[in-house]
Amino acid sequence: MCLSLRKPMKYARTKNKLQSRLPVDSTKINFGKGGFGIAPEFYYDQEFECIDCGAKEIWTAPQQKWWYEEVQAYYCAKAVRCKKCRAKIKQKRDEQKRHMEEMAKRPPHPHAAFFRKDT
Ligand SMILES: [Zn+2]
DSSP states (O other), X not given: OOOXXXXXXXXXXXXXXXXXXXXXXXGGOBOOTTOOOOOOSEEEOEEEEOTTTOOEEEEOHHHHHIIIIISOOBTTOOXXXXXXXXXXXXXXXXXXXXXXXXXXXXXXXXXXXHHHSOO
């Protein structure tokens, strides 16, 4: 059951409603393999709670447009983490990637053969 796009959780209160919505380009929405869906007409700013730290953040209409139309994220996927927590995860992933690249570049330890040798 996925109604994330059709039924925004909560409309964020903004002074100007027209400014907080963006038209949806349904031709760009990724409905998944063999999936079907009815794209809504507009993106609205949505308020959500971060699943990691519980902070409340606004997922803005432009962010949603970018996420669904540029990133081609599956249309059920939605924001679950605040900016801080997303940055933390990204940092961890980058560190890991860097680490793996460093390890691949390193020549084998000169004593590796010795350590691996069975006595
Ligand atoms: Zn968070």
